[in-house]
Each structure stands twice: as C-alpha cells, then as structure tokens.
Amino acid sequence: MTRKQRRLTMIGGSLAVLAVAAALVLNAMRDSIVFFSTPTMVAEKHIAAGKRFRLGGLVQPGSLVRGDNLVVTFTVADGSAALPVSYKGMLPDLFREGQGVVAEGALDPSGVFKADTVLAKHDETYMPREVADALKKQGHWKDDYGAKPDYNAKPPGTPEASRAAQGAPQADQGAPQAKQGVSQ
Amino acid sequence: MIAEAGHYALVLALALALIQSTVPMAGARWRDPTLMNVARSTALAQLLFVAVSFAALVTLHVTSDFSVVNVFENSHSMKPLIYKITGVWGNHEGSMLLWVSILALFGGLVAAFGNNLPLSLRAHVLVVQAWVASAFYLFILITSNPFLRIANPPIEGRDLNPVLQDIGLAVHPPLLYLGYVGFSISFSFAVAALIEGRIDAAWARWVRPWTLVAWIFLTLGIAMGSYWAYYELGWGGWWFWDPVENASLMPWLAGTALLHSAVVMEKRNALKVWTILLAILTFSLSLLGTFLVRSGVLTSVHAFATDPTRGVFILLILCIFIGGSLSLYAWRASALKQGGLFAPISREGALVLNNLFLTTACATVFIGTLYPLALEVLTGDKISVGAPFFNLTFAPLFLPLMLAMPFGPLLAWKRGDLLGAAQRLTAAGVAALIAIAVLWAWTRGGSAFAPLAIGLAVFVIAGALSDLAERTSLFRVPFGTAMRRARGLPRSTWGTVFAHAGVGVALIGIVCETTWNSEYIGTMKPDDIAVVAGYELKLDRVTQRQGPNFREMLAQFTVSLDGKRLSAMTPSKRNFTTRGSSTTEAALLTRGASQLYISLGDTAADGATAVRIYHKPLVLLIWFGPVLMAFGGMLSLSDRRLRVGAPKPAKALRGLQPAE
Numbered sequence: 009m010t011r012k013q014r015r016l017t018m019i020g021g022s023l024a025v026l027a028v029a030a031a032l033v034l035n036a037m038r039d040s041i042v043f044f045s046t047p048t049m050v051a052e053k054h055i056a057a058g059k060r061f062r063l064g065g066l067v068q069p070g071s072l073v074r075g076d077n078l079v080v081t082f083t084v085a086d087g088s089a090a091l092p093v094s095y096k097g098m099l100p101d102l103f104r105e106g107q108g109v110v111a112e113g114a115l116d117p118s119g120v121f122k123a124d125t126v127l128a129k130h131d132e133t134y135m136p137r138e139v140a141d142a143l144k145k146q147g148h149w150k151d152d153y154g155a156k157p158d159y160n161a162k163p164p165g166t167p168e169a170s171r172a173a174q175g176a177p178q179a180d181q182g183a184p185q186a187k188q189g190v191s192q
Numbered sequence: 193m194i195a196e197a198g199h200y201a202l203v204l205a206l207a208l209a210l211i212q213s214t215v216p217m218a219g220a221r222w223r224d225p226t227l228m229n230v231a232r233s234t235a236l237a238q239l240l241f242v243a244v245s246f247a248a249l250v251t252l253h254v255t256s257d258f259s260v261v262n263v264f265e266n267s268h269s270m271k272p273l274i275y276k277i278t279g280v281w282g283n284h285e286g287s288m289l290l291w292v293s294i295l296a297l298f299g300g301l302v303a304a305f306g307n308n309l310p311l312s313l314r315a316h317v318l319v320v321q322a323w324v325a326s327a328f329y330l331f332i333l334i335t336s337n338p339f340l341r342i343a344n345p346p347i348e349g350r351d352l353n354p355v356l357q358d359i360g361l362a363v364h365p366p367l368l369y370l371g372y373v374g375f376s377i378s379f380s381f382a383v384a385a386l387i388e389g390r391i392d393a394a395w396a397r398w399v400r401p402w403t404l405v406a407w408i409f410l411t412l413g414i415a416m417g418s419y420w421a422y423y424e425l426g427w428g429g430w431w432f433w434d435p436v437e438n439a440s441l442m443p444w445l446a447g448t449a450l451l452h453s454a455v456v457m458e459k460r461n462a463l464k465v466w467t468i469l470l471a472i473l474t475f476s477l478s479l480l481g482t483f484l485v486r487s488g489v490l491t492s493v494h495a496f497a498t499d500p501t502r503g504v505f506i507l508l509i510l511c512i513f514i515g516g517s518l519s520l521y522a523w524r525a526s527a528l529k530q531g532g533l534f535a536p537i538s539r540e541g542a543l544v545l546n547n548l549f550l551t552t553a554c555a556t557v558f559i560g561t562l563y564p565l566a567l568e569v570l571t572g573d574k575i576s577v578g579a580p581f582f583n584l585t586f587a588p589l590f591l592p593l594m595l596a597m598p599f600g601p602l603l604a605w606k607r608g609d610l611l612g613a614a615q616r617l618t619a620a621g622v623a624a625l626i627a628i629a630v631l632w633a634w635t636r637g638g639s640a641f642a643p644l645a646i647g648l649a650v651f652v653i654a655g656a657l658s659d660l661a662e663r664t665s666l667f668r669v670p671f672g673t674a675m676r677r678a679r680g681l682p683r684s685t686w687g688t689v690f691a692h693a694g695v696g697v698a699l700i701g702i703v704c705e706t707t708w709n710s711e712y713i714g715t716m717k718p719d720d721i722a723v724v725a726g727y728e729l730k731l732d733r734v735t736q737r738q739g740p741n742f743r744e745m746l747a748q749f750t751v752s753l754d755g756k757r758l759s760a761m762t763p764s765k766r767n768f769t770t771r772g773s774s775t776t777e778a779a780l781l782t783r784g785a786s787q788l789y790i791s792l793g794d795t796a797a798d799g800a801t802a803v804r805i806y807h808k809p810l811v812l813l814i815w816f817g818p819v820l821m822a823f824g825g826m827l828s829l830s831d832r833r834l835r836v837g838a839p840k841p842a843k844a845l846r847g848l849q850p851a852e
Contacts, residue, residue, distance in 0.1 A: 010780055017536045022548055023591075029552045031513075032585045033559055040580030043573065062576055078713060078793075078802060096804050098793035101774050112576075 042112060047089035050115075057115045063091065063123070064110045072105050084109060084121070095123040195260050198248025199339040202289075205241040206294070206329035208234045212322035216315035228311050231318035232303045238325065238802040239300035246293045247278075249338050253280050259345035262286060262338045268351035268770055270741040278362040279352040284486060284502075285338035285363060291482070292328045294366075294373040298402075299325065302377060309398060316384035317377070324376055327509045335502045352743060353769035360420030364413060368440055371410025374479040375447055375590035377402040379475030380612075382468045383517055386524040391464050397458035399471070401829055403454060407447045408825040414440050415818035426776030426791035428806045430814060433582045435490050437560040439481030445554035449547045456543050460605060462534060463544070465525045470547070472521060476514040477554070482794075483510050489565065538608040542600035549593035556585040594648055594695065598655020601688055602662065616662055642707040645699065652696030656689045687828025691821045698817025701785070704810040715800040725807035727788060728752045729761070734801060742766040744777075747792055747801060751781060763790040785812040 044062045045055065055061060071083035074160055081094045082105075093111055103109060103126065111123035213235035219227025249262070253276050258264045266283045267276055281290040299321040306314045332338070381399045385391040416438070422430040431437065450470040456463045484490055487503030534540040560577045567573050598620060602613040628647035635643065661667065663685060664677040710725045721730045732748040749761040763779035778791040786809045793802025 011533060014533070014536060018544065021536070021545070025548050025552055028587060029556055032588055036581045036584035037563075040584060041576070042576045042578065044575065062574075074796060078715060078843055097802055098427075101776060141706070 035156045044110075046086040047084055047091040048086055050091055050121075051089045055115060060112065061108055062112045063093065063121055064108065064116045065091075067103070067105050067107060067109050068104045084111065091121050092119075093121045093123050095126055097126075099126055193256070194248050194251050195339040195341060198245045198252070199337065201241045201245040201248065202329065202333060202339075205238050205245065205292075206326060206333065208238045208241065209322045209326040209329055212238065212627075213319055213326055217319045219311045220315045220319075223312075225311055228315035231315045231322075232306075235296075235299040235303035235318050237323070238322075239296040242293045242296040246289055249286060249289055250277060250280050251288060254342055256349065258347070258349050258514070259341055260338075261340045261342055262447075264342060264349045266344055266352050271352065271357070272740055274359070274362060275352060275357045276362040279356070281365050282352050282356040282361050285332070285336045287369075287840045288328070288332050288336050288486065291369055291373060292325060292332065294369045295321070295325050295328065295376060298374060298377050298657045302402075313381075313384055313395075313398075314387065316387050316538050317380045319377065320380035320383045320387075324380075324513065327512070331502075331505050331509065335505050335798060348770075351402055351768060352764065354742070354768040354771065354773055354775045356422055356425060357775075358420065360416065360424060364417045364420055367409050367411030367416055371408075371413050371447075372404050372440070372443060374402065374406025374409060375443060375471075375475045375478050377406070378450060378471040379517070382471035383520065385528075386517075386520050389524055391468065391528050393458050393461045396454045396467065400451070400454045400458060403409065403447065403451055403471075404829050406826055407444075407451055408822045408829070410440065410444050410447060411818050411822045411825065414444060415815045415822075419815050422811075423778050423780060423789075424775070426778050427804065428711075428778075428791075429710075430807065430811075433560070433577075434580050435561050436485055437838050438557050439484045441472055442554050442561070443477040443481060445550050445557065446477050449550040449554075450474050452543045452546050452550075456540050460534065462540060462542055462845065464528050466547070468525065468528070469521060472514075472517045473551075476510075476517070477558075479510050483507060531600070534605070535607045537603065537610050539603045539605045541599065541608065542603050543598065545596055546593065546600065549589055551673065553586055553589040553593070556589065557582070560585065563707045589787060591645075591648065594652050594699065597652055597692055597695065599834060601656075601659045601685075601692075608676045610838060613721075617651075617655055617658055619661075620651050620658045623654040623735050624648065624651035639707065642703050645703045649696040649699035649703070652699070653693045656692040656696070660685075678689060682831055684828040684831040685827075686832070687824040689824070690825030690827060692826060694817045694820030694822075696817070697813050697820055698815075701810050701813025701815075704807050705814060709806060712803075712805040714779075714803065715796060717798075717800045722803065724788070724803055724805045725809075726753060727758075727807065729788075729790070729805055731803070732760075733803075734795075734799075737764075739766065741770065745792070747790075747797070749779070749790060751788065761788070761790055763792050765792045782812065785810045785816070787811050 042060055042062050044064060045053070046065050047063070050063070059159075065084040065086040067087045068083040068090060071081075073081045075081070077096070078098060079094065079096045080099060081092060083090050083092050085091075095111065095113075110127045111121065112125040112127070113121055113123035116122050212231055212332045215234075216228050216231035219225070219230065252260050252263050253267055254273065256263065256267055256269045258267075262283065262285050266286070269686070271279070272356050277284075281287040299318060301315070302309075302317055302321070306317070306407045309317070318438055378399050381395065381402070385395055414437075417437070421432070422428065450467065453463050453467045453470055457467045483503075483506045487506045489503055560581050564575050564577050567575060598617055599610070599613050602616055603610070624647040627650040628643045631643035631646055632640075660678070660681075663681055664674040666674045669677075712722045712724045714722070716722060717730045718731055718733050721728055723729075728751070730750045730752070732750055735746050735748070737746055744764045744766045746762050746764045749763070751758045759781055761779040761781050764777045765774055766777060767774045776791045776793075778789055781788040786807065788803075789806040789808060791804045793804065795801045
C-alpha cells in the first residue's frame, strides 16, 4: 500500500466509526430522552397516556397515603394545577410533604401519573432545580429558598439568619448526595 | 491567626506561580540556564506554601474554629476527627484548595525528579504548569476563599452533609483529583512541545509515566466513587450516568486513549500530532469536569446565571486554556515532523483503532452530558438524558473495542499478521464459546445478551492470558523454562495483561449484577422472614442508638442458607439532628464476589419497617476489574525502561534554540 492508500484507509475507517456513533446518538436522542413537565404543563399540553416524562412540583401537604405493600399515592402540585401520583416502592430519604419532588413515569388512562422512579435529587432546601425553575417562572417562589447567607449582616442565631443559613446552596465534591433516588 | 496565615501562604503561592510563569519563559528565550532554573525553585517553593495553606485549613477544621465561614458551614464540634479532616474537601472552597495543592504537588514532582529532562523543556513544562496554577489561585482568592471569617462567631457549626460523613470522602476526592490534576502534566508537556516546536520519542517516554500515574489514580478514584455511591445511597446502584460521574469518566476515556497513543509514539515515533492533541483534550476534559462540578451549572442553569462569579470565572479559565492550547496546536502542529509509516493491520493500527473507539465513546458521553445544558440555555426545554441514552450509544461503541482488544498485543509493529493473531487466539475463542454455551444452557429462556456479553468478557481475559502464554511459549517448552521466561518479560507486558484482563473482569461483574440481580422490597416486622436468592433473612429486632452527632435506628437480621445460620446483618438509618436529614446505612454481606445488601426505609405507624434486600451476584467484580487495571498500570510504571529514565535525545542542544 502506498502512503496515500494507508491514509485513506485510516480516514475511511475513522469516518465509518464516527458515522455509526452519530447514528447511535441520533437514534438514542429520539427514543431515550425524557422531558420535564409540571402539573400545569401537563394540564395545558394534554400529554398522551403512556408517554414517559418527568413530573416535578411540590408534594401537597396531607396528600401522602401509604397503602399496603409499599404502595404510596400523593399529589404533586405547582400552585396552579395538581396531579395525583401513584408509586410502589421505597421513597427516598429526602421525600417530604410540602417539599419538591421529581417523579419519572407516565400517565395511565384515568389520568393518574404512574411513577416508576421517584427522585429526591436536591440539596437541603429540598428543591430539585427543575422544580425551582418552574416555580420561579410561575411566581410561586419564595426568595429565601436559595439565597446565599450573608453572615456578617446579622448575628447568627437570630431566626432570619438561621433560616437563610438553611437555604445555603451546597456544592459538594462529586458526592453521591446529588444523586439520591429510588428506582425499580 | 491560622486562617490569616493560610490565606497569606496562598497569596505567596500565587506570587511564586506568577514568577514561575514568566521568568523561565524569558530564560528559555535567552538561553539563560539560571533563569530557566528559576522554574525549579519556584515550583518547589510553591508546593511548600500551598502545603502550608492546606495544613492551615485542616488545622482550622480539626480545632473547630467556627469563626471561619468554611468551618462553620461544614463542621460540627461533635463530629469524629476523621470527618473533621475529610470535611476539609467536602465543600467547594476546600476542594478547590485540594485541587491546587495536588497541582502544586505534581509541579513539585516534575521539578524534583525532572533532572534528566532537557533544561528548556523542563522550564517550559513548569511555565505552563504555573499558568494553570495562577488561574486557579486567582479563582480561589477572588471567588472561593476558604479562610473568610465571620464577624460574630457562632458557638456551633452546621455540620457536614451526612452523606459525606463516610470513609468514602476520605479516599474518593483525593484519588480523583490526583487523576484529574495529574493529567495537567501531560498537558504541560504537550504545550511545551508545541512552544518548542520539537517533539520526539524521548518526549513520549517522559510523558508516559506521568500519564500513567494520573490514569492509575483516576481509575481507582472512579471505582472508589462508584463503590461509595453503591453502599451509601442505599439502593444498590453503582453507576448513574450522572453528569458528575460523566465528568470523571470523560478524562478517563481520553486518558486511556492517550496512554495507548503515547506507546505508539514512544516505540515507533508515529502519531505525534495526535498524541499532542489527546494530551490537550484529556486535561481540557478534566477542566470541563471541574467546571461542571464547581460552577453550580448542574444544580441550576439559572443559579449559574444569577450568581455568575464562580461559574463565569471557571468558564473563563476553561476558554483560555482550552482555546489557547488548541489555537497553539492549530498554529504549531504542522511544524512537527510526521512519524514512521505503518500498515493498517499492525500494532500501531490496532492502537489507532483503540484510540478511535475510545475517543468516539468519550464524545457520546460528552454529548449526553452537555446536550441537556445546551438545550436548556438555548430553548428553555428541560430534558433528562439518563442511562437509556448511554446504553444505546456508549455500550455499542465499547463492545467492538473489547472484541479487538486481545488482538492488539498479538500483532507485530509496522506490519501485523491478523490471521496469525487469530490463530493464536483460538484457545481464547473456544473458551468464550464454551462460556456462552454453558450460560445459555444454564439460563434457558433468559436473555441472549448476558451469555454473549460474558462470552466477550471471557474472550478478553483469555486473550490477555494467551498473549502471556505466547510470549513465554507456555506448553511448547518445559514448564520451568516458561516460568523463567515469564520472569524475564518486561513488567509493562505484565501490566498490559493485568489491565486488559481487568476490563473483562469488570464486564463480567456488570453483566451479572444487572442481569441476575434479585431483590425483595416490602415491609417487615420483627420475626418476619424474607427469602432472596435462596437466603433467608429474619428480622430479629429493631433498636435505637445514639451516635456522636446522630440518632440511629438499627435493624438486626439473621441470615441463613439452607437452614444454617450464616451471619448477622445490621442495616441502619441515621438521623442527623443538626441538618435534620437522614442517611441510610446499608448492611453488606460478602459471599465470594457476590453480596447481600439490606437497606432500610421508613417505619410505618404499626411498627413495620420498609426494607429493601438485594442479592447481587458477582457484584464485587465491577470494582475488582478497575483495581486490576490500576495494578497493571503500576506494574507498567515499575518497568525498567521507565525507571531507568529516558535517554538523552541525540541533539539535546536543539532544545535551547528559540522557538521561531
């Protein structure tokens, strides 16, 4: 083989692998990407039953019902709309009523969101970022959720300062804390 | 005082880094050995001052000085000593300080042990190292000072995130950073070679051990992080395709490619331009990882936009170093002389194939990680790219790579004999087919994928061993002779065998765990029995206990197999009062390479506790594989040819000529 032929073989091979990779990526993009919605968006968009998506919002206080065999139902609300969710399995440590949650699954024909994964993917403000962003957009956001406290403004120990301190965003080294979740 | 001293030491380190990034450069230009040697002293002094700064922060954490914001936010006086120390890097500011400390450590090592490097090359490498260091010192001092004081010191700290109060934090971040930051050396060597406009096989011989060191640490760091997530998060997952994990996987993939292409350059003086590009890309991906994890862009694109100082600063560093090095590459790469010729079927060809697949796989991870961010910034749509995406893209690219892997070491340099290599792999192929057939028969009706994947893994392991048998002429010469030959083999050959076998071992673990994992999820009361994979687990009782800074609910299980009592397992759930959060401490019982795994959920009003029990067959192989790879890397690192040091290039003086 001449130098040119060798180079062509090399370039041809590389292009073939890249083309395969591109095809794989495009194919995967079509099938395996999950969009995020809030209850309001679900109400507006009429998402078809069976289509997978991620639902985010606040767990409505008082809506959590634990049934037999780890079946739980609760309602996810975002201030304007609410959606009933059912899930079977263990809820993550950080799951609380009144706090943010992200669930992945699909609507069943009766309009109940059947979740197969419940994520509590957030810091100690109990606010997943998608939920926080969506709530902000709708104006249901309290500003003290994510503000960085100013320690020198008020002596710590006063109620305001300690609440602000609770809301300090936590950026930890690649720790598993950011990936809490439950899935089946 | 200690905080101020630490802060001051960091400022001095910055000053030293600024000297180191300019003076030796001028020295190389004027061919002044004295000025070039400044790099050596400043690199060592920088290491000293950063070490002082780091020690100061550790002291503050150990003595629980809550007048320092960083200590107040991440520590608690009741916290055990080990977590007071590891808590130093369990937060943004402290982990950035660890980052620069390790950067200074590597710079110091090059300064201390780089005596056989040409003077100008060493000067240039340390100059580039100092550029990176200066940028990150500035970043820490301007946006993330760990030594800030609080005007009115509180009495008690806010405690470290409970999930981080684990021995994993002591090991995982330092290992990961030794890997991440270690690649800065290959980057500095690459940029230095571009500045000098000169690169030869000796260059590759100097770079390879540094790359290998970084790669070993990164391999162990990723494996350790994965095991940590597995036992700490309480649901038995060991890889989540989370952006934070991908951030460490990308430099690993590129670094693995770099390791292999550097071999070609060292042995055959070919692929120079490509190796330089890989060295730049690997460290760029490390920087990208730092940006993703540290800028807060993953927590929220909007948080990034509203409080941009940190994010924009790292983004700026990212753009300057990646953009700058790639521009330099585009400008100077053509000046580098092309290397030797080789046929597509040859050892070089196999290594090119390896590089092709590794970099393409890396690119798919890159797309999967950054596409959601890009889409959110551009259109506002929020999507999640999870495991299904990577299973459909990353896995199909990795399988052919593994299929080709045993062939590489069996092909000759320059012009290989594929048929001959295939013949020598017959035994490995037969072993793989037997494995497939046996598993197929055993799992009758199960998925076809698992037996095939395990067959592939067996092929990789047996292929690595065939290479060894081939080199020692095992079975063809008397056993004693073969053993003598085995002892005489270069350590790097042994390293290849272990590292390649490690990939196969990890694949077996991954396939077994994902395919034959059995689980029980339900509620249990005392004296209830759960049966998982033949094991009987009886819940004896649930008790409460007070820990140093938490309350703990312990569940005691008795595990028996076929009526015989094996062991006790006590998973627990800890409640950390200071932060009001809880963690799940899973209980693990190791049986061979398999594990039983119990984690606890909530307790219902009637006293029943939610319990999750898994039996994970051969799960430990997932981490044993990377450990084997790292061990192979260490063997290769101890190889004579790397220890003895690179020979001086023929025309050492050329390095002193100014780069035009």
